[in-house]
Amino acid sequence: MVETKSIEDKKLWEAIFHRKSIRKYKSTPLDDETLSRVRNFLEELIPLKEDIKTRFMLIGPDDIKSLIPLKKAPHYIAAFSEKKAGYRVNIGFMLEQMDLFLSSQNIGSCWVGMAQPKKDILRETTLEDVILLSLGEADETVHRQEIGEFKRKKLEEISDMNEDNGFLEPARLAPSATNNQPWYFTGNENQIEVYCTRPNFIKARVLKKWNPIDMGIALYHLWLHFKVKGKNVEIITDNIKKDEKKGYAHIATVIIN
Ligand SMILES: Cc1cc2nc3c(=O)[nH]c(=O)nc-3n(C[C@H](O)[C@H](O)[C@H](O)COP(=O)(O)O)c2cc1C
Structure with a gap:
């Protein structure tokens, strides 16, 4: 099973x-x-x-x-x-x-x-x-052939982890409303803090409802990646750290072991 x-x-x-x-x-x-x-x-x-x-x-x-x-x-x-x-x-x-x-x-x-x-x-x-x-049934090609076809921010734009951050690649490729990619990741491969950018006043009206959905999508990609690599993954969402990172809202802590 x-x-x-x-x-x-x-x-x-x-x-x-x-x-x-x-x-x-x-x-x-x-x-x-x-x-x-x-x-x-x-x-x-x-x-x-x-x-x-x-x-x-x-x-x-x-x-x-x-x-x-x-x-x-x-x-x-x-x-x-x-x-x-x-x-x-x-x-x-x-x-x-x-x-x-x-x-x-x-x-x-x-x-x-x-x-x-x-x-x-x-x-x-x-x-x-x-x-x-x-x-x-798709009336166009159903898959992308290469990673280069994804229009996404670079890893360095969504994280301050400088090296060994390849485990963020699945989250980087996640779909998001208007492709706004609101996620930001800090920490390391054992503990990742997950943040969402706070949209400006004008964008907030549109994105307020969708940003949390985007974050859930990216969290699933992150979770699945570590699962497939044989790790135990715990996502904690009830420890929200307020005002920890300016311009961002803390969404979750991911513990990997
Ligand atoms: C919460 C959410 C809402 C979305 N709403 C729409 C929509 O109303 N119409 C649409 O064409 N695409 C919508 N999308 C798809 C995004 O535009 C798309 O995921 C993004 O541009 C990235 O492209 P990709 O999914 O082909 O990688 C939505 C995506 C998300 C996550």
Whole structure:
């Protein structure tokens, strides 16, 4: 059982280095067998914070309304959560597992912040609607071929660790809303302090909701990397250090051994 899980983890880890957002989909829905694999995987998502109630619904294009013109995908996963401290970080951590799973199965996906489930769907739960993930058969190349195709900040821009910081590469490649990459890492390979840049006043209006999701995504990439390398990883989110680093909010401490 444990071995099967580690093979699955390795596939998700490999997807980090090839995944990309897919925005062009074939209109035909995924077949029933694929959809049932997606549903099964939804049951297996690992929470960052076990005490937060979450729900994930697989819905169709007619169930969502877009805030901007959008060529719809054949399917969406709508993520809902209880509103507790760290709930958006938790959803980012959980739904990124699905993003990587879909990429590993050659299925296209994209985080969608600019759309929402319609009222009928919202009425099905009392939980807060957090974010959508679109999915379907890609109508463009589904993977990146080379790391150079990722538009990302350099390692030295997201960390002050000068050497031996290759373990940050998976977090560096994480997707984020408007590709703003708000993360910053200090420490070393045994203990990493994870920070989020505080956006300026204008950007904050847009990014306030999404930055915590971005941070959950990067935390999952970091966690998965150390897991695949055979390490024990603990992510502590209830020790938030206020004002420790100017311009940044402390999000978590990651302990690796
Ligand atoms: C929280 C979140 C919200 C996003 N919302 C949208 C969106 O509404 N529309 C869209 O086209 N892409 C959206 N994206 C995708 C990002 O633009 C994309 O991840 C980023 O540009 C990096 O590109 P990549 O995913 O291809 O590596 C979102 C990503 C995240 C993490």
